[in-house]
Amino acid sequence: MLRGFRILHARQKRFKFYLNRFTVLQHILFIAVALISQLCPVQVYAQSNKDCLECHSYKTLEGVRNGHKISVFVSSKEFDTSVHNALTCVECHTDLDMKKIPHRNTFTPVQCGDCHRVPLQQFRESLHDKVLQDGGDLAPNCQTCHGSHNIKPIADPESNVRPIKVPGLCGSCHHEGTEVSERYDIPQDQILENYSESMHGEGLLRKGLTVSATCVSCHTPHRILPHTDPRSTISKLNISKTCSQCHSEIERVHQKVIRGQLWEKEPHNIPVCVDCHQPHKVRKSFYTQGISDQDCLKCHAEADIKSSVDGHSLTVDRMKIMSSRHAETACSQCHINVDPRRSRPCETLKDPVDCSICHEAVGTDYQMSIHGKLHAQNDKNAPNCKECHGSHEVKGKADPRSPIFPTNIPDLCGTCHRLGESAAVRYMGTEQNIVSDYSESIHGKGLLKSGLTVTATCTNCHTAHKEMPASDPNSSVNPAHISDTCGSCHLGIEEKFLKSVHSPLVTKTDATLPVCSTCHTAHTISRTDLSNFKLKIMTQCGKCHEAITETYFDTYHGKVSQLGYTKTAKCYDCHGSHDILPPNDPESRLSHKNVVETCKQCHPNANRQFAGYLTHATHHDPKKYPILFWTFWGMTSLLVFTFVIAGLHTLLWLPRSFTWKRDLKKRLEIIERAQEREDEEEDNREKSHHEEN
Known part of the structure; x- marks a missing residue:
């Protein structure tokens, strides 16, 4: 594109003499050349960092390395404050120099050793590089420790390799529980913790003594070798030299324990420093004060x-x-x-x-x-x-x-x-x-x-x-x-x-919020699937949510629970236990999105209409539930009125019933006497009839 416009500019200068006479022709030629340049674009090469950052300043930009997508975003602000701010991108990314933009999605890793030959040679001999060459996915490279586009000088407070940050940097891998400590058999354990409590760690981390020994002081920054390697700075043959870098008076200090000449002449016959001073637990030395x-x-x-x-x-x-x-x-x-x-x-x-x-x-x-x-x-x-x-x-x-x-x-x-x-x-x-x-x-x-x-x-x-x-x-x-x-x-x-309504991070209130021991107690913690806990937790919730608990006991769930049945829904079945959220939270079990599934835990055929019933509705609240309130009292009044009328009717009927009872008794007596007379007369007639015959 750029070359096409340069050609156009040259032609314009060539025909400048004819401009006044051939204005129309010049315009036609301009349009034609522009169209040709659009149809036949030319290659443009990235020669400055600005050209690269036109794409790489986007945080969402990704590339591919070893078949995996990686971010290729570059912060211009961080790069401008790095030690490499005077370099161009292509001085490190040499395989992209003079390439067409946009360049291919795969690229060769930066070779830091092109400039830093000595550190590279030291790294090539190290244990880290050996693991890296063997395909180890946990082995560090230059970028792991120094960073990529934000590399700072060692003296810079933001530098990853500033002395006070070195323990944390090395500890990111050599820390108890990391994948490195679990996958590889490292003789020392609790390295970072022990160093932090050591004399060296205390001087560096607590007192800011940046000349105190760090990991790289003993192990070197790039040529890290196992202590079994004779070339290692921490091998038995070299450890005293390593310590002597700081402890220059080591021979004089230990003259009461070891003869000074042995440090140089026979180092293999004397205890090495770490025999007495453990590598990562170095504390003040104790001496027996002349008594055994x-x-x-x-x-x-x-x-x-x-x-x-x-x-x-x-x-x-x-x-x-x-x-x-x-x-x-x-x-x-x-x-x-x-x-x-x-x-x-x-x-x-x-x-x-x-x-x-x-x-x-x-x-x-x-x-x-x-x-x-x-x-x-x-x-x-x-x-x-x-x-x-x-x-x-x-x-x-x-x-x-x-x-x-x-x-x-x-x-x-x-x-x-x-x-x-x-x-x-x-x-x-x-x-x-x-x-x-x-x-x-x-x-x-x-x-x-x-x-x-x-x-x-x-x-x-x-x-x-x-x-x-x-x-x-x-x-x-x-x-x-x-x-x-x-x-x-x-x-x-x-x-x-911590995400629930009971967490002080979520609910800001002067009221006392519940903690673990509020519900589970401190020393009598029981299994949550036991009946005693399930029945007890209802009253536990009620200590804070008294009004709501009363309405719960008005419901079918509450009444059945009071009878000791533990399988009916309790507070935690609907609201959750540790993840209680307000119903208007989309993640709440009672949100519009989740409430049907919550009901389905007990009611498999539950649907939206089923889940729409008023769970804590009560006839005691005329403001919140007026229909239920007046219906309850209307039906209750009708029932009471019916019983009152029936009762009055019964009471008023009692005297008459007693009178009727007495009258009935008299009538029965009269009927009985009449029946007796009739029977007697019948007997007399039968007797007379027999006598006549």
């Missing part, structure tokens, strides 16, 4: 050793320690401030063990809990770490012998919260028989009778270390958080509930 466990056990292994203060036993069973979670932890790492210079090093100990030295997050939660607050007030009944976890025989929660194993949790909490115990005595709420009620609930039966260890226990609802009263706004069992707490297991139900 054997020194402690010289005294504490004795069976008769006791405290000089209160006389309780101080005996420590070495075998229990060796089978505990703290088997690799030295005594002095927990019982700090021992002085090995003294004949009895532990005589300098004044304070009890502070578990929060290692378990910082747990310690913070405990201090915020009601248990921690009472303990800070020196309440003798407040539990501490030792009372729940034990002291020298601490087991993991996955160990059936552990007091915090799921099936043991009710008994553990019950030691204080069982009826009559220390916590139950001071509790003034309505939940009194907590342990026994829980044991008979659907959760308790699932756990204790069926051994279903994933069922909810005390700690699932109240948390393990951050227990708070329900009145505390931060409590997991506060009404504002109940749906989130229950939703940790019942996710699908929570999603429905």
